[in-house]
Amino acid sequence: MNVLGIETSCDETGIAIYNDQKGIVVNDVYSQVDLHRDYGGVVPELASRDHIRRTLPMIHTALTKAELSPDQLNSIAYTAGPGLIGALLVGASVAKSLAFAWQIPALGIHHMEGHMLAARLADEAPEYPFVALLVSGGHTQLMACERAHEYELLGESQDDAAGEAFDKVAKMLDLPYPGGPAIAELAASGDKNRFDFPRPMTNKPGLNFSFSGLKTFTMNTVNSFKRPEAQDRADIAAAFQEAVVDTIRIKCERALTATGLNTLVMAGGVSANLELRARLEQMAAKKGYRIYYPPHHLCTDNGAMIAYAGYLRQKAGGAEGLAIDVRPRWPMTELNV
Ligand code: KG4
Ligand code: ZN
DSSP, rough: OEEEEEEOOOEEEEEEEEETTTTTEEEEEEEOOOHGGGGGSHHHHHHHHHHHHHHHHHHHHHHHHHHGGGGGOOEEEEEEEEEOHHHHHHHHHHHHHHHHTTTTTEEEEEEEEEEEHHGGSSSSSSOOSEEHHHHSOOOEEEEEEEEETEEEEEEEOOOOOHHHHHHHHHHHHTSSHHHHHHEEEHTTTOOOOOOOOOOOSSSSSSSSSSOOHHHHHHHHHTSSSOOHHHHHHHHHHHHHHHHHHHHHHHHHHEEEEEHTEEEEEEEEGGGGOOOHHHHHHHHHHHTOOEEEHHHOTTTOOSSSHHHHHHHHHHTTOOOSSOOOOSSOOGGGGGGGO
């Protein structure tokens, strides 16, 4: 069985092919970072225009690389939401049109479920039930997952997502977009103990997050210098990253205790952060929990996670009509069967 995956929810065009015997056979990602860099963030209209230019040629290339003809595809999975509406519409339109022409099903996939399922593409795959930590540019959520497509929201960010906070703090430190990897790199040469940053919402019970106060605290710290030197910036980056990582660790530990589950799956762009991984691994080792995450290159947006999610959905009998419909906002709990 071969499933074509199309991801266009934000600023990466991801095209992949999943084969149920061989796994991911092609996974091509075109990143638009250069296009958006001068604006310091994603410009939605530019994102859509670029997706529309790239999608069909990338699909052609993927089929050629996989040595497959369209009649050897069993379905087309595309990201139906959440994300930027124009960008989503590109992937949805292409997917539905090709599926109509090729007489195969098109399957709309939830982007965050795709991120989460990517953890099953690692050498060691998690088994249900587990707690999922979903941390991306648009989401910071803790979910309890009893079984496939059964989600309970345990907590989420009340304001900025963790990745968004990384991106905004990067701007304050004159680092390029996207901010996460840039902060992580700068933080590596910083002293995380020079400044004492807050761990928001950790002194009250509950599993929600808030990163906007931490963002302001960081801004104030930057502004406390007339002109921060390189070492000051590195120390601020390290303190900020440490505060985010520690806050997430505290909430994950709480979520595991509250649910009585002993498996944690982390996914989404921020799960590429090595400090976060190390800290959660440490916590898991101490408490006897198991922790899983996607292979590093499948943490940020890609088509492979969508192709794989589509394969699972098709196997479960998923099907949909021809109308092109996307969900810029889409709570994952609405996927519950
Ligand atoms: O999942 P993703 O690729 O796109 C969304 O669905 O949003 O996540 C992108 C986010 C960006 O905010 C980016 O700064 C962050 O993930 N990110 C990181 C790292 N790599 C990407 N944040 C912290 N550390 C990283 N190494
Ligand atoms: Zn994503």
